[in-house]
Structures are given as C-alpha cells and as structure tokens.
C-alpha cells in the first residue's frame with residue numbers, strides 16, 4: 001500500500017479537479033471548498049480494514065486516507081482515538097439506552113481542532129509552506145500554533161479580543177504572534193485574508209484550505225470501528241464552521257466505497273448552534289441551500305460564534321441527505337447542561353459540547369429520538385479552556 005491513496009482535489013461545487021501536490025486554497029471559480037479525493041478503488045482491493053485496528057493508536061493510523069505522502073511529514077502530538085464514553089445516568093433520565101459522548105477534550109490542546117490542524121499543518125509542511133495564518137474563535141488558533149511550532153512553521157493568529165484567555169496564552173507560549181481584534185471571527189477572517197494576499201502567508205481558515213476536513217473526518221472512521229462497522233443512529237454535533245460534520249459525512253461515503261460498512265444505514269446528523277448565532281437552524285427551517293449571514297452573533301460557546309460558514313452549503317446538504325435536523329439552544333440551557341453533565345457523569349465539557357446535551361433534551365422531548373437508538377454527542381473541547389476571558 002502507498003502511504004496515502006490521495007489522488008487529487010475536487011471542487012465541492014463544480015467538480016473540477018485540482019492537483020494535491022501544489023499549494024491550493026479553494027476553487028477560484030465557485031469560491032467553494034476543495035475536498036480531497038483518494039483512489040478508493042485501489043484501496044478497496046489492497047487495504048484490509050482490520051489491519052487499521054491493530055496499529056498503534058492515533059489519528060495517523062488511518063494515514064492511507066489522510067493527505068500526507070511522506071511519513072516524515074506527519075506532524076503529530078498524539079491526536080485522535082479519543083474515548084467514546086457511555087453516559088448511563090443521563091441516558092436513563094432521558095429514557096435512552098445507548099447514549100455516548102465522544103470525548104474530544106482528550107486531544108492535544110484540549111479540543112478536536114487538533115485533528116484538523118494536525119492534517120493541515122502536516123500537508124503545509126509537505127508542500128514547503130513556511131508561514132501560516134488563521135482567523136479563529138479560539139481553539140483553532142491554539143491548535144494551529146502548537147502544530148506549527150512542532151513543524152517549524154511561523155504562525156500568526158487573528159482572534160476576537162473577547163476570546164477565552166487560554167486560547168491567547170496557549171498560542172503565544174508556543175511562539176505564535178497573536179493579534180486581538182475588535183470584532184468577530186468573520187472580521188478576523190478578513191484580516192487574515194489580507195495578510196495572506198499581501199505578505200504571502202498561507203491562510204488555514206476553515207474550508208479555505210482542503211485538509212482540516214481530512215483530519216476531522218477521522219472521527220467518522222473511529223465511530224464506525226467502535227460500532228463494529230455499523231454506524232450510530234444519531235450524531236449530535238456542535239457546529240461552527242462545520243468541518244467535523246462535513247468531514248464525518250465524507251468519511252461515511254469513503255468507507256462505503258471501500259466496502260467497509262455492514263449496511264447502508266447512515267446516522268441522522270444533527271447540527272447544534274447557539275440561539276445567539278444560529279444561521280444553520282434558521283436556514284434549515286426554510287429548507288434553504290445556503291445560510292444568511294447572522295448579524296450581532298453572541299454566545300458563550302465561542303466555537304459556535306460563526307455568522308456564516310464558508311461551507312454552509314455542504315453543512316445543509318449533509319443535514320438534508322441524512323434526514324437530520326438543526327437546533328438552537330440558548331446560553332442558559334448550555335450552562336445548565338454543562339453543570340448537569342459534570343455532576344452526573346464527571347465530564348467538564350466545553351460550552352459547545354454541553355450544547356449537544358442541551359439539544360438532545362429538546363430532541364427527546366419532541367420524540368425525534370427513539371428509546372433504543374444509538375446516539376453520540378460530541379464534547380468537542382475541555383471546559384477548562386473557558387475559565388477566564390481576556
């Protein structure tokens with residue numbers, strides 16, 4: 001087997017191909033994200049599913065379906081293979097039988113952003129990129145800074161000045177330059193874009209480069225493996241940019257093409273946002289193909305404070321195709337859910353993660369979830385990262 005079956009990149013809108021051995025951003029014609037393609041036909045013949053389960057734990061054990069060609073370029077801090085924890089007390093209280101938390105706070109830098117940035121920084125290094133810039137609501141900046149330090153790349157970060165203090169400190173200590181701005185992540189994105197164009201920094205913004213999605217999709221491979229190559233019935237995902245949602249949906253398609261899945265059943269994907277910034281639930285309600293920009297976005301769940309994702313179209317497509325839904329919960333519900341999850345199960349979730357539990361309560365009350373369905377909540381980060389605001 002090759003180290004990676006990566007065959008190229010494809011525009012998610014027009015389907016045009018792009019080389020994966022040159023630096024790429026997004027499709028210039030469609031202003032749409034590029035997705036990595038793999039030679040899955042060849043992989044289907046040569047890749048033995050069960051061999052992956054015998055390898056040393058971590059995200060890179062799936063290297064054949066990650067975009068890096070040389071093993072020496074895999075920049076790892078031990079990301080991936082996070083626990084899938086049953087939460088039986090909460091399950092019982094809700095009348096459910098199979099309820100789990102995918103505990104992503106166990107990742108390096110305390111959030112699942114590590115997965116995406118491990119993949120993106122590794123590929124950037126492989127392509128000879130020397131300096132990287134990112135606009136961030138917080139955790140992506142910290143993760144990028146750490147992987148850039150390990151790869152020996154220069155890092156620059158734009159974040160709103162009210163981002164949790166942990167994100168500023170974790171970025172600075174590993175050597176990144178942090179610029180605190182008076183505005184939201186969308187304003188930070190504008191500034192990072194200018195920096196990229198004028199000074200040749202590579203912009204690692206969500207979906208504006210192809211590879212963060214690849215790191216995050218591995219959550220889908222891990223779930224399939226855990227459930228013995230069937231998939232859970234419902235996945236509840238706190239959505240900002242939507243990388244993990246779109247990534248897992250892509251992983252399910254890849255595993256289908258590989259012949260790894262026992263049946264055609266797919267999880268219903270649930271996108272959770274905060275009522276102070278809920279472009280996805282609003283668009284979903286209208287059955288729209290795109291989101292409207294959410295003005296005056298505000299929530300304690302900083303990772304969800306994304307007024308409009310660059311890949312809003314792909315997020316919504318995944319919700320429609322999976323018979324999923326989108327739901328907003330307010331900050332009060334989030335704080336209550338955070339406390340309940342901590343007391344009942346010992347999990348100190350990030351507000352974004354707690355939001356999935358708050359949403360689950362609503363979904364159960366609406367009978368949208370049945371008692372015997374297997375449900376996975378995502379706790380995407382550690383509550384410890386939100387203790388202090390700048």
Ligand SMILES: *Cc1c(COP(=O)(O)O)cnc(C)c1O
Pocket residue numbers: 111112113139140206238239240241242243244245303304350352353380381382
């Ligand atoms: C970034 C972030 C999210 C949103 O993730 P996306 O894949 O961009 O939608 C959720 N939770 C936390 C803790 C985050 O840092």
Ligand SMILES: [Zn+2]
Pocket residue numbers: 011012013014015016027028029030031032
């Ligand atoms: Zn295109």
